[in-house]
Amino acid sequence: MGMTITEKILAEHASEREVEPGQIINVRVDIALGNDITAPIAINEFKKAGALKVFDREKIVLISDHFVPNKDIKSANQSKLLRDFAKEQDLIYYYEVGEMGIEHVLLPEKGIVLPGDLVIGADSHTCTYGALGAFSTGVGSTDLAAAMISGEAWLRVPETIKFVYTGKLNRWVSGKDLILYTIGDIGVDGALYKAMEFTGDVIENLPMASRFTMANMAIEAGGKNGIIVPDKITEEYVANKAKREYKFYSSDKDASYCDVREYNVSGIEPQVAFPHLPENVKGVSEVGNIPIDQVVIGSCTNGRLEDMRTAARILKGRKAAPYTRLIIIPATQWVYRQSMKEGLFDIFLDANAAISTPTCGPCLGGHMGVLARGERAVATTNRNFVGRMGDPESEVYLTNPAIAAASAVLGRIGSPEELQNPGEIDEI
Amino acid sequence: MKFKGKVWKFGSDVDTDAIIPARYLNTSDPEELAKHCMEDVDSSFTDRVKYGDIIFAGKNFGCGSSREHAPIAIKAAGISCVVARSFARIFYRNSFNMALPIMECPNAVDVTEAGDEVEIDLDRGEIINHTRHKTFNCQSIPPFMQELVQSGGLMGYVRKKIISSH
Numbered sequence: 001m002g003m004t005i006t007e008k009i010l011a012e013h014a015s016e017r018e019v020e021p022g023q024i025i026n027v028r029v030d031i032a033l034g035n036d037i038t039a040p041i042a043i044n045e046f047k048k049a050g051a052l053k054v055f056d057r058e059k060i061v062l063i064s065d066h067f068v069p070n071k072d073i074k075s076a077n078q079s080k081l082l083r084d085f086a087k088e089q090d091l092i093y094y095y096e097v098g099e100m101g102i103e104h105v106l107l108p109e110k111g112i113v114l115p116g117d118l119v120i121g122a123d124s125h126t127c128t129y130g131a132l133g134a135f136s137t138g139v140g141s142t143d144l145a146a147a148m149i150s151g152e153a154w155l156r157v158p159e160t161i162k163f164v165y166t167g168k169l170n171r172w173v174s175g176k177d178l179i180l181y182t183i184g185d186i187g188v189d190g191a192l193y194k195a196m197e198f199t200g201d202v203i204e205n206l207p208m209a210s211r212f213t214m215a216n217m218a219i220e221a222g223g224k225n226g227i228i229v230p231d232k233i234t235e236e237y238v239a240n241k242a243k244r245e246y247k248f249y250s251s252d253k254d255a256s257y258c259d260v261r262e263y264n265v266s267g268i269e270p271q272v273a274f275p276h277l278p279e280n281v282k283g284v285s286e287v288g289n290i291p292i293d294q295v296v297i298g299s300c301t302n303g304r305l306e307d308m309r310t311a312a313r314i315l316k317g318r319k320a321a322p323y324t325r326l327i328i329i330p331a332t333q334w335v336y337r338q339s340m341k342e343g344l345f346d347i348f349l350d351a352n353a354a355i356s357t358p359t360c361g362p363c364l365g366g367h368m369g370v371l372a373r374g375e376r377a378v379a380t381t382n383r384n385f386v387g388r389m390g391d392p393e394s395e396v397y398l399t400n401p402a403i404a405a406a407s408a409v410l411g412r413i414g415s416p417e418e419l420q421n422p423g424e425i426d427e428i
Numbered sequence: 429m430k431f432k433g434k435v436w437k438f439g440s441d442v443d444t445d446a447i448i449p450a451r452y453l454n455t456s457d458p459e460e461l462a463k464h465c466m467e468d469v470d471s472s473f474t475d476r477v478k479y480g481d482i483i484f485a486g487k488n489f490g491c492g493s494s495r496e497h498a499p500i501a502i503k504a505a506g507i508s509c510v511v512a513r514s515f516a517r518i519f520y521r522n523s524f525n526m527a528l529p530i531m532e533c534p535n536a537v538d539v540t541e542a543g544d545e546v547e548i549d550l551d552r553g554e555i556i557n558h559t560r561h562k563t564f565n566c567q568s569i570p571p572f573m574q575e576l577v578q579s580g581g582l583m584g585y586v587r588k589k590i591i592s593s594h
Contacts, residue, residue, distance in 0.1 A: 074454035124494040140496040140522035189488035364450035392468040
């Protein structure tokens with residue numbers, strides 16, 4: 001019997017010839033990751049266990065990205081724990097404010113995570129790296145502590161659902177819309193405990209930024225990992241970033257899937273996920289008149305350079321509507337500098353946008369754009385749970401960057417097609 | 429392990445932001461986290477929850493973030509066990525890793541209501557609802573997970589492994 005790409009990577013890292021769904025295995029970890037919320041508990045557990053040294057100082061990554069630059073004394077103390085531990089253990093992958101970025105955008109950008117890797121991260125969106133053809137999944141702080149000591153993690157081999165996307169993408173439709181549509185189809189637990197393998201000619205032609213966005217939100221369908229078989233586009237992305245060997249895995253033709261779901265994308269328009277679950281999706285044309293108070297463009301889901309460019313194309317020569325706050329957060333220092341060099345910041349500033357240094361910030365209601373009671377935001381982020389961006393009586397609507405930018409200009413949820421002279425917006 | 433307590437009932441897709449809102453994640457102190465457990469869903473929960481109480485919930489309990497603060501907050505609030513139709517996977521593994529007892533048992537969830545007196549025998553996979561005079565047998569947990577719980581969680585398991593390998 002053939003194996004899926006997920007099964008092959010797991011088998012390789014468990015030193016087994018083959019593995020099958022349901023089996024519990026112990027795997028070697030190539031990279032273990034923690035952030036300023038999850039790593040403090042892991043560091044504490046590490047010390048409590050009496051451990052002195054991490055198993056490999058080149059395989060642990062610590063990044064303060066959620067509440068930085070630190071928003072209060074408590075969060076400063078948490079970041080300090082990471083800093084002190086990184087110093088003490090002489091970790092090679094520790095990024096300070098000023099060189100950091102949102103972890104899931106930064107790690108691929110720096111070539112820290114590569115195709116064929118097995119990655120665990122104490123952050124649910126660790127599944128993002130599946131876009132590179134790696135097995136990558138979110139775990140808890142105790143898992144991180146154990147991996148820092150032993151270099152290993154326990155995993156249950158997941159069944160795989162295959163998603164096949166065919167047809168031609170409509171204008172303004174990106175990876176964000178494909179994954180929101182998929183979550184709308186299968187529900188927030190539709191892939192519970194399972195691997196989500198994204199395939200089809202649409203995926204084969206999809207740029208890396210959109211692939212990252214899709215794998216990133218696998219967790220929003222309950223998935224253990226999202227994964228895309230690496231190809232020419234992957235190779236182009238990693239070739240000049242990798243500083244060590246990497247390996248391309250693919251799924252066998254006779255691999256077994258617990259379900260196969262096919263989508264003709266020509267019927268999919270830009271998606272809007274309504275409060276308070278990512279599965280509550282509607283096409284943007286069905287939204288109706290929903291006035292908004294704030295727009296956030298950024299996050300590990302949509303804070304990449306391509307997302308900044310998309311927002312800029314729509315915002316060029318336009319302004320955020322009166323009383324509508326537009327907050328733009330490039331996800332890494334590199335995205336920030338590149339956006340500046342390309343003149344995107346002038347466009348954003350002319351549109352009355354506030355541009356922030358990289359941070360997860362408002363996505364989880366941390367800082368840099370927390371909502372008041374009764375307020376409504378459009379965000380390119382990944383979750384719209386009750387109270388996610390602030391007051392429990394506020395609301396978050398999830399969209400792609402094009403819809404978010406257009407909504408900022410309109411002062412309500414809407415599409416670039418509803419702007420004056422939409423024809424003048426360059427094709428993306 | 430056996431537990432007896434009063435039931436708190438919640439719906440489906442209770443997310444980790446509901447269990448412990450991110451605005452309180454600038455600390456990992458269990459007592460501090462417990463003060464805000466389930467706050468946005470039921471603001472009276474922390475005042476009224478009693479040591480040993482049991483949570484019953486619908487499908488996909490603990491979906492969303494990987495924050496271990498969620499099971500920590502539940503445990504520190506005094507909850508002895510969580511029973512759900514199903515659990516989100518990171519919450520599921522976090523609970524075993526830190527030895528918070530959880531059980532998947534849809535039949536028991538369907539019948540049990542808030543305030544019921546319930547007794548749970550983790551080893552036998554049995555739930556007795558004394559209020560409704562019903563007994564449910566649940567799926568037993570895989571041997572590896574049982575070993576985790578018996579070791580006091582993942583760190584205990586890792587310590588045991590390291591000791592036995594020397």
